[in-house]
Amino acid sequence: MKILIAEDEPAFRRLLTDVLIKWGYEVVVTKDGAEAWHILNSDDAPKLAILDWMMPGIDGPELCRRIRRRAHGVYTYVMLLTSQQGDKDLVTGMEAGADDYLTKPFRVSELRVRLRTGRRIIDLQNELIAAREFFQEKAARDSLTRLWNHEEILSILSHEMARAEREGKCLGAIMADLDHFKRINDRYGHLAGDSVLRVAAEKMLTQVRAYDSIGRYGGEEFLVILPDCGRQCAMAFAERIRQRISEKEFNTSEGMIPVTMSLGVAVSCREQRLNATDLVKAADKALYAAKGGGRNRVEVAEGG
Structure with a gap:
């Protein structure tokens, strides 16, 4: 599965990339929010995204808001990385549209478990989209000949x-x-x-x-x-x-x-x-x- 990283700190970005590649993810790396936003609006965009809270250009919460305002039905599972510890800050991130968050520094095992949750949600969405398309197609077809009705x-x-x-x-x-x-x-x-x-x-x-x-x-x-x-x-x-x-x-x-x-x-x-x-x-x-x-x-x- 493809996953996007938006992280401006080079050492942390490399660490995160190495861990995700080791787990079998295809990693798309960006250094700021503007670059991440561009990639998330491209064809075949990653459906999982790990966004740093503080980034140049567009910060993590604002990027979440833009993702959730998009009109199309493809869902992007977003995890915010933050050094913010206050409950108010975490509420702000979740209300912006984040699905989950992880505070820095984080345990690698915790990241892996949380990403599994994200993958399950993405897989469920894919199944729902396939089911919706199937029933839309079925409703448009003649039941006997399978031609258009x-x-x-x-x-x-x-x-x-x-x-x-x-x-x-x-x-x-x-x-x-x-x-x-x-x-x-x-x-x-x-x-x-x-x-x-x-x-x-x-x-x-x-x-x-x-x-x-x-x-x-x-x-x-x-x-x-x-x-x-x-x-x-x-x-x-x-x-x-x-x-x-x-x-x-x-x-x-x-x-x-x-x-x-x-x-x-x-x-x-x-x-x-x-x-x-x-x-x-x-x-x-x-x-x-x-x-x-x-x-x-x-x-x-x-x-x-």
């Missing part, structure tokens, strides 16, 4: 629309629908239908780029968002998806099932800039044209 894919669309307009680029959208899906459910059962939806999602994901997005728009209908993709690009992606879906029967618990897909394409570019709602409507209208034209085909919105 309806709300999230529309949120992504709005974000990509704003970026495309800002950068003067095109944005393609595909509305895709499995053909005769009700017949699949009626003939093979809903478990087989669920399996078809999962396999379709997997096949679609193999045909798009890492920065494209696919969401389950509703039922057996999907919305594909293609950043920096004009008319020909979006048509090519739609055709690749159509071929991938129909090339082989789907292997399900109820046996092999033939599946096809109809797709509607729409594009927003500088020549015809659409808002998110109109882009979805245009793609949906093209999808219905594909359905009306015999299914298992790609249609493109007028002008798009």
Whole structure:
């Protein structure tokens, strides 16, 4: 684990560094509060910090206050080193945001025990962050296909629309629908239908780029968002998806099932800039044209 030392006295700084390296820490050494503040705001900043109370530039308590005022959620465990012995001074340090303190001179064994406490708190925070990210991701995903859900894919669309307009680029959208899906459910059962939806999602994901997005728009209908993709690009992606879906029967618990897909394409570019709602409507209208034209085909919105 990486740990920051902010200590202006050279001999004490060397002693502290040697002890921490011996215990297996990766040590980042600073000589004053300003340098420490800069490092703590850098990428991959240490999550454990040992700060001297009295330092040039920014002292330990003030550095604690700045750390706690930061808006981002990464927690830094802070230990103050001080020669102050009075209760009032120690209260001041803790109220500034320090997690712990150690008075100089200190026993090495005591420092080691207190750092273990800090490491446990940092480890717990990492577990909580991982759990939070997991549940946020889960809430944004469709439970059956693991694609983005309806709300999230529309949120992504709005974000990509704003970026495309800002950068003067095109944005393609595909509305895709499995053909005769009700017949699949009626003939093979809903478990087989669920399996078809999962396999379709997997096949679609193999045909798009890492920065494209696919969401389950509703039922057996999907919305594909293609950043920096004009008319020909979006048509090519739609055709690749159509071929991938129909090339082989789907292997399900109820046996092999033939599946096809109809797709509607729409594009927003500088020549015809659409808002998110109109882009979805245009793609949906093209999808219905594909359905009306015999299914298992790609249609493109007028002008798009």
